[in-house]
Amino acid sequence: MYNLSPFFKRLFKKTVLKRFLFFLISDAVLFSMALYLSFYLRFEGMIPDRYLVHFYISLPLFISIKIMVFYFLQIYRFTWSHIGLYELIKVFMAQTLSSLIISASILFLAYGEPFLGFPRSIFLIDYAFSLIMVEGLRVSKRAYIHARRGTVVEQKRTLIIGAGDAGEQIVREMKTAKDSPYLPVAFIDDDPSKKRTSIQGVEVVGMRMDIPRISKNLDVELAVIAMPSAPPMEIRDVVSYLYKAGINEIRVIPGTKEIISRNISILDIKRIEVEDLLGREPIEIEYAEIERDLKGKRILITGAGGSIGSELVRRISQFDPQLLVLLDFNETALFHISREIKERYPYLSIHPLLGDILDKEKMGVVFRNFAPQVVFHAAAYKHVPIMEDFPEEAVRVNILGTEILGKLSYKSGVEKFVFISTDKVVNPTSVMGASKRVAEMVITDLNHQQTTRFVAVRFGNVLGSRGSVIPLFQEQIRQGGPLTITHPEMKRYFMTIAEAVLLVLQAGAMGRGGEVFVLDMGEPIKIYDMACELIRLSGLEPEKDIPIVFNGIRPGEKLFEELLTAEEGVEPTGHPKIFKARIKETFSQEFLFRKIEELKNFALLQDAPSIITTLKEIIPTYTPNRLSKLS
Incomplete structure (x- = not known):
């Protein structure tokens, strides 16, 4: 007997196309119901034949205009299992715009057949019913998923920096991993050929210089730098734009040496540390030679x-x-x-x-x-x-x-x-x-x-070693400051x-x-500059939120090593x-x-x-x- 199991698995496998078709068809059905209920409510359950003709004639216009507006405003590109306020506002805007277009079109045609005498109250009633239905469908999907999982994980609107292989892998993981705390909303990449392309349903919306504007428009809460092969100088430049945008929660994917021979997962995402911002090229090591030795x-x-x-x-x-x-x-x-x-x-x-x-x-x-x-x-x-x-x-x-x-x-x-x-x-x-x-x-x-x-x-x-300056600074930041530095010109390798x-x-x-x-x-680093970076990585401003004081060179110390x-x-x-x-x-x-x-x-x-x-x-x-x- 023929095994139908693989067929049904393929049939019900989630894809971007199937998600698009599901919501498009669902919206068409809901728009039809909303318009019919509008006529039904307007005429208190008894729709005269003349206005029933208005319903049938106007229905294709209502559905087509709404779906076109929803499409052009990219409503069908959202992952509705992670719906938030931003997505609901976008649906509200799409429904409002489409209703205005429909109203203007029918009022323009209302002076002649077949829209002569079209009831104007239908526009308002249909607008309310359509908005409630389409947003209700999307909210209900998220509610169903959370009820099935048993827990609700607060997801943060996440900007992905880097639309390469690492970025694609990490977004796929964010979307498929159970209880993922990340909601990817957009990619940033400096390659102009990638702009407006969609990766795992997430669009590349601009370059690093656009981060402040994009962050404001998309209500970004967190950023993940998915550039494992980028040198620290480039990472530091990206971080400067994130600071300008007011994004203080910054995560990073580790370097390629740390994730070699395996795929990237959301478990690899870590808080950005001052080590990631050092202007040093990674050291290349002869692993085969070391292996022979050990x-x-x-x-x-x-x-x-x-x-x-x-x-x-x-x-x-x-x-x-x-x-x-x-x-x-x-x-x-x-x-x-x-x-x-x-x-x-x-x-x-x-x-x-x-x-x-x-x-x-x-x-x-x-x-x-x-x-x-x-x-x-x-x-x-x-x-x-x-x-x-x-x-x-x-x-x-x-x-x-x-x-x-x-x-x-x-x-x-x-x-x-x-x-x-x-x-x-x-x-x-x-x-x-x-x-x-x-x-x-x-x-x-x-x-x-x-x-x-x-x-x-x-x-x-050595950064982060016991007794070194970074753990000391981190403890002082936790206590609200001040950060103590021996001398403003103190430098160290x-x-x-x-x-x-x-x-x-x-x-x-x-x-x-x-x-x-x-x-x-490489070049020695000023301790003062490092202190400022650590304060910013904590989401605070140097001198404004955390003061820095100089307490003099200690016994045995030099200004320069x-x-x-x-x-x-x-x-x-x-x-x-x-x-x-x-x-x-x-x-x-x-x-x-x-x-x-x-x-x-x-x-x-x-x-x-x-x-x-x-x-x-x-x-x-x-x-x-x-x-x-x-x-």
Whole structure:
């Protein structure tokens, strides 16, 4: 017997054409009923034959004019399951215009047959009945859908920026996903050939410069930037037009690297962050080279619960290592990252370890038990003002901890050791920067052992990391301000956590031992400008809603960070945005480790002035700015 199921599935499958025909035919029927009821009510249920002729003659005119007006005002292009006030107003306008045209036409013809004596009250009665019926039909569809779903989701009128593949996918998802909070009302695209085209029933209405006008006309509440391959400078320009339009709810679809090999869904839509507005081109990484370096390896990550460490864990997990050992002394952070990875990669061998890198005996057990082949050393103290108050801790963790792990690595036959450094090591003015510079010297010297390849990677400030300026600003905004900035001209190099970690992985893959890698981080960004962007992203105005105050440069800080000194210079690598610092050390191994031993003793005594003096002896360019406090 022939199976009719596929036939009926095709027959009742929803399409734009079927929706158009359904409402067109429904409206024709409703317009007919409205006109008949108008005559019926006008003559109190007894329509004389003469006026019944008026009904039959005028019916095609009423239906055709109304449907043509509805068509030209694009009433049949709306998705009525998401009807709102805007759509109802459009129907009201269409019905009013069509009734005026009909009235004018018949009154003009009323002086002769067949419209002679046409009752004028019919126009008003028909207008009321038609409006109630056509709007009632559309409202009833939404009510039925919500009743069937059991819940009503408040949908926001959404403007889609970008009418490419990503925009088409995201609009399709918005329309088909159950309980979607988005109601797409229009596309914006700078390609003039796309204007007035319809994508998934949503029209391309203009370019980015038209956003303020279009937003006002369409009553836009929210915008989604569907331009995953656009550079941040272009995103920032689009956002400026959205600000001008008064649209403060802005969402963005992540970059193509984050959604590779899968379709985009509404779950990918995220709030726009300041990272999305940085004027930096994305870093291109040789994923195949990284995979060769990490796949099937036993990998130890220190500081695995921190901002950089946890992102290292996430990224490395994608490369199918044999074993991931996650080391941190923060039990809460360690719990969260290990649980996250176990849920995301249930078949990956993960071993969380709670411990202190200064515990030499325990670290020895870790290296013996797990025999790591690659070590990523991200554990460190990094908060500049705190380390000025506790220089002995900077010595213990940043210098001595690195020395312990480095020596265990070459004694255990580790293949590669990647050390996370900072731009604050260049001409340091802080204890933190000086301690990390000494740690760089330690691993560079250990590279001479020739059993382990030691490399370092210098970073600028990482957006959103713990203790960084952005979480501080966000908390101050939540509290109503003010935002505190040390100096109006304070500038910093910034990168996202994802960029920082990709650089670490690339450096680990390309390092041959002894290198200090530096990222070409573009232009430094004024902290004041970043503060203003964060305030605007919160839907507020800088200085008007949230004040900004300047409280002076803190101990150990500089107005400008340097990535490389003139004395060092750089050498190119195989990567266009990664360089190798040309570092010339003028001291002997004996001198370095004698001074480190002195630092260890001064740290035990908590002798801050002696620590500062010894750091200056190791790093001649170190110029501390709070000796007066420590002396």
